[in-house]
Amino acid sequence: MGVLGAQERIYYSRQVTDTNIMSNNYSKHITLTSHPSGNQNPVDIEWGAKTATERGPVVATPAGSDLRNSIGSYSGSYSVYRALAIAAGKLDPLHKPDLTNTAPAIQFGPFEQWTDPAKIVSIDPWGHMVGQVFSDHIANGTDVRPTIAVTRARLSVPEMVSGINGVSLVPDGVVLMETGEVNVIKIAIEPVWYLPGIADRFGTDEHSLRRSLFEQTGGMFSELVTRPDLKVFLPPIGGITAYVFGEISAITDPARKLSCRVHDECNGSDVFGSDICTCRPYLVHGIEDAIETAQSGGAGLIVYNRKEGRALGEVTKFLVYNARKRQTGGDTAENYFERTECVAGVQDMRFQELMPDVLNWLGITRIDRFVSMSNMKYDAILEQGIEIGERIPIPEDLIPPDARVEMDAKKAAGYFTEGEVPTESDLTETHGRGLEEY
Numbered sequence: 001m002g003v004l005g006a007q008e009r010i011y012y013s014r015q016v017t018d019t020n021i022m023s024n025n026y027s028k029h030i031t032l033t034s035h036p037s038g039n040q041n042p043v044d045i046e047w048g049a050k051t052a053t054e055r056g057p058v059v060a061t062p063a064g065s066d067l068r069n070s071i072g073s074y075s076g077s078y079s080v081y082r083a084l085a086i087a088a089g090k091l092d093p094l095h096k097p098d099l100t101n102t103a104p105a106i107q108f109g110p111f112e113q114w115t116d117p118a119k120i121v122s123i124d125p126w127g128h129m130v131g132q133v134f135s136d137h138i139a140n141g142t143d144v145r146p147t148i149a150v151t152r153a154r155l156s157v158p159e160m161v162s163g164i165n166g167v168s169l170v171p172d173g174v175v176l177m178e179t180g181e182v183n184v185i186k187i188a189i190e191p192v193w194y195l196p197g198i199a200d201r202f203g204t205d206e207h208s209l210r211r212s213l214f215e216q217t218g219g220m221f222s223e224l225v226t227r228p229d230l231k232v233f234l235p236p237i238g239g240i241t242a243y244v245f246g247e248i249s250a251i252t253d254p255a256r257k258l259s260c261r262v263h264d265e266c267n268g269s270d271v272f273g274s275d276i277c278t279c280r281p282y283l284v285h286g287i288e289d290a291i292e293t294a295q296s297g298g299a300g301l302i303v304y305n306r307k308e309g310r311a312l313g314e315v316t317k318f319l320v321y322n323a324r325k326r327q328t329g330g331d332t333a334e335n336y337f338e339r340t341e342c343v344a345g346v347q348d349m350r351f352q353e354l355m356p357d358v359l360n361w362l363g364i365t366r367i368d369r370f371v372s373m374s375n376m377k378y379d380a381i382l383e384q385g386i387e388i389g390e391r392i393p394i395p396e397d398l399i400p401p402d403a404r405v406e407m408d409a410k411k412a413a414g415y416f417t418e419g420e421v422p423t424e425s426d427l428t429e430t431h432g433r434g435l436e437e438y
């Protein structure tokens with residue numbers, strides 16, 4: 001459409017609005033978030049308040065409501081699909097979810113971390129209890145939606161069933177069934193960011209954070225810069241799934257052991273078994289440790305973060321694979337991080353600062369067995385005042401040959417190992433498969 005003048009912009013807005021009134025259930029006007037109408041009456045919200053009632057609900061109903069107290073929209077990136085459903089005439093834009101029978105399958109909390117504004121800054125700690133604690137707002141017609149859901153599941157992990165991966169667990173009929181299936185509680189969490197708290201975690205100021213978020217999303221969320229009174233942002237990024245093995249009460253009981261792996265998504269390995277990294281074997285080892293700990297009276301926890309390819313995305317990740325394998329001398333541990341930096345500008349964009357929020361939300365104060373070698377994750381958890389007992393590295397025999405490059409490079413860069421830290425010259429010796437060798 002090119003660059004629009006003010007008159008054209010108004011005309012275009014009217015055209016769209018008129019069409020939508022005919023085909024959909026829209027209100028008459030498009031409210032530009034960059035030009036608030038002046039009728040804004042956001043529902044009160046006080047992050048970290050002592051009770052849910054005092055805190056108030058996160059109201060991120062789609063644009064146009066004067067009651068909104070948050071930037072962005074419910075369901076994060078999936079709001080785009082919701083937009084398609086409405087544009088296609090399949091969904092009423094005024095639809096509000098019927099929350100009957102959707103309450104958490106398991107009750108836990110509230111924990112004291114829920115009411116500490118600095119302990120949890122990227123999750124709504126009341127997000128799974130919206131239907132209960134904000135029922136009066138909902139009854140009054142305010143569109144308040146859960147950002148967390150808690151349910152039960154039974155997992156079938158092929159490595160558990162077949163005994164490959166060296167797994168030798170004994171079924172107990174409670175956590176691990178005779179069939180090899182595993183009983184778990186699973187929790188889906190969408191991000192809800194309290195912007196002043198996020199800025200603090202990253203050692204920046206709220207203004208700089210807001211401007212950066214505004215610009216790097218292509219100006220998608222103008223309220224980041226026009227509405228400093230709105231402190232909560234629902235970013236269009238992937239969320240978290242937490243899998244709990246054993247009794248959830250064991251997680252917060254200091255007398256019972258907790259095994260925990262915090263795993264960042266790697267679809268190629270996790271789901272498809274790609275052998276260039278250790279993600280799936282280490283994840284399965286974490287599940288195995290979680291089951292064993294639960295079977296011995298404790299609990300296990302797997303936190304699965306949707307931060308594909310070190311939060312760079314799969315396109316960048318696959319570009320890096322090609323660059324690694326095509327470089328002079330082939331894919332070596334020596335140049336592992338450098339290749340990522342050449343393409344992405346950084347070695348890693350995950351920044352673990354927000355990761356401990358889910359641990360705080362679950363009321364965790366100590367992890368007895370931390371199934372991760374990442375020093376960044378370890379440091380971030382300690383920084384939040386959560387203790388860590390043992391660190392459990394991936395067993396050597398679970399590392400696929402082509403993943404040696406990654407593993408050696410990470411160990412040399414400071415990842416936890418009980419063995420030798422590779423030297424500079426060791427790193428030049430570790431080679432991966434070339435692109436012609438597939």
Ligand SMILES: [Zn+2]
Nearest residue numbers: 266269277279
């Ligand atoms: Zn991976």
